[in-house]
Amino acid sequence: MRLIVMTAFMIIVSIVLGAYQWLDYQSSQVDHQQQQQPTINIELKENESQLSVQVLIEHLPSDTYTINQPEHAKHFTCNLSEGQVCLEDENQLKLEQKQVVILSYHLPLQNEEINYFLSWLPEVYDKDGLIKTPVKTTLTSPSGVNSHWFTHQQPTFSETLDHIRYQEWTFQSDTDIPLVNIKGQYDSYSLNDRVNLVSSIPIKLQPFNDLLNRGFQDVRQIFIVSPKLDPLKLESLSVLNSSEKRHIVSSLLTSKLLSLTDEKEESGLLLDVVNAYFFTTDLQTSKGKQMLESLRQSVTGNKKDEWLDELLNLDQSDNHLANILEQSLLPLDIHTNFFTLNHSKEKFTPFYGMDQRIITLNQKPVDQEWQGIIYEKQSYLPLESLIEITGMTLTKTNDEELLVHDGTNRFRFYPERDLYIINEANYQIDEQLLVDINNKLYINTSLASQIFPFSIDVGQNNININQ
Structure with missing residues (x-):
């Protein structure tokens, strides 16, 4: 019996020593790897x-x-x-x-x-x-x-x-x-482990803390507040003249958008327009002012607040800021190339949305792959495509005039003058008649239904041309 007890004791000791040596070896391996x-x-x-x-x-x-x-x-x-x-x-x-x-x-x-x-x-x-x-x-x-x-x-x-x-x-x-x-002389305040505030004037920290908790938890930023310095908005760095809330959130949004794109230096115009739209900051260029006015007329009411929330919660990066901005509008059911076109081309393109409704002719889907647009909250159809699908003919008589034939009917359009003439007798002027989007003319759907010898019904899911 005594021999059995001693044997069991020796076995237990051997197991304990083996386990200790194994743990010590593993610990040394971890230390070695860490070193x-x-x-x-x-x-x-x-x-x-x-x-x-x-x-x-x-x-x-x-x-x-x-x-x-x-x-x-x-x-x-x-x-x-x-x-x-x-x-x-x-x-x-x-x-x-x-x-x-x-x-x-x-x-x-x-x-x-x-x-x-x-x-x-x-x-x-x-x-x-x-x-x-x-x-x-x-x-x-x-x-x-x-x-x-x-x-x-x-x-x-x-x-x-x-x-x-x-x-x-x-x-x-x-x-x-x-x-x-x-x-x-500047005082420094740590708002969290990613954001530092440096100010030459007495300042309240609460406005900064409130905004950092609204979609900017991951932003890395240094704020410099000084009435003497020129304002500056860059990724990770903002220079402000005051602690006004709209300037703080404008800087944070700019920094966040820049962190999501590789196209930082080329994004100035789009960033300026977005900041002016949300925070009424100044715009210097005429094209920027045109873009801002068009944006204000098109994304209004609750859509504006919804869009800001989408931007604040963005986490998907892209090489081009224009793509990021357009993707952020999709949850609002706004499909547009507004930012891409204005970023890539010198000519101003007004804000519009791609109309997702199906185009039908006499209740049957059309074969052509084209779609209408939503411009200033109204439906527009591509003029040339509409003329082609309804069997009419289009002639460009000169740089100012478009002539449309439908049998004995003649329709003259003067896009630069917002003028149209029906059968050489009926003269009408309407600013909403035509819009040029990326060198392509679109005609107001409601007016087209009144001008041409067919009707167009605009439904919830489709736009039907009755001929």
């Missing part, structure tokens, strides 16, 4: 006319990497810890063994009230995509100058000594970090 995760340390130093940047990337496994340098970086160099120069083959880095990668470059500083950098971090890609790892960033700047550095979050550590000011942050490498230098 081998790539790390990025960035050291920033402000000089008189530039910000010097040194990036140390450690624990990169042997592999081939792509390193994209920042757009405004000057004197960009890449070296390995053993002294070799890297990136000799454009932006490709091939590591045969683990080494520290050292990237160095300068960011120019202008003699301005504000200097800002929105995409100043190098991007490091492996075969799986952008390497995502915490980035420890330190910045030293002269303490005797009347300027300060800010980002979208408060520093984890800061200290001011006799001659230098030291700040430290930890960021994620897959995020664009707004880095801003401002001259003058």
Whole structure:
């Protein structure tokens, strides 16, 4: 009996020791893996006319990497810890063994009230995509100058000594970090871990907090409030002259829309029009004013509030902002190419919606693939298609006149003058008669039914031409 007990005891001890050794091995493996995760340390130093940047990337496994340098970086160099120069083959880095990668470059500083950098971090890609790892960033700047550095979050550590000011942050490498230098005295307020407010005047935080909770939880932003600076709306950075709510939400919406598109620099007109529509901000261009007026006449009442809610809750990106704006109108049952046409063409195109109703002739679907539009809340049909499907003929007699024949009937149209003549006797002027959309004429459906020798019934699901 005693022998059995001793044997059982030894077995239990062996099991416990084995389990301990296995857990210890697993723990050491985890620690080893954690130690081998790539790390990025960035050291920033402000000089008189530039910000010097040194990036140390450690624990990169042997592999081939792509390193994209920042757009405004000057004197960009890449070296390995053993002294070799890297990136000799454009932006490709091939590591045969683990080494520290050292990237160095300068960011120019202008003699301005504000200097800002929105995409100043190098991007490091492996075969799986952008390497995502915490980035420890330190910045030293002269303490005797009347300027300060800010980002979208408060520093984890800061200290001011006799001659230098030291700040430290930890960021994620897959995020664009707004880095801003401002001259003058500013107070900084952290609204959350993604939004920082910097102001030269006393300010209430509540308007900002209220709006951040309305569809902007994921926005990364630094607000600068100063009556002296020129207003600015960029992705991740806004300069405001006051804390007026419409300017705050306008900046947040601009930042959000820019974050969803790659076409940032070309999106200015569309952003200006959208902001003017929702927040009555100023427009400088005549085309922008035309677009705004057309938008105001077409998306009205509850549709305006519904559209803003759609924009605030957007999460789908696209290369083109015009596509994003048009997609956001679909839940409102508004199908349009308004933004695409006005963005891509110099000529102004009025706001319209694609009419989703089926076109029928004598209650039978037509073979032609064309559809009407909704313009200023009225139905319009493409003039040439309507003439063709009803067996009439169209002749363009000159640049100003269109002549339509139907047997002995003659109809003359003068689009630029809103004039039409029936059988050389009946002269009529109607501003709603024709509309030019992308160099294609559309005729008001109701007026077409009165002018031509057939009737058109506009129903809920179809538009029927009775001939």
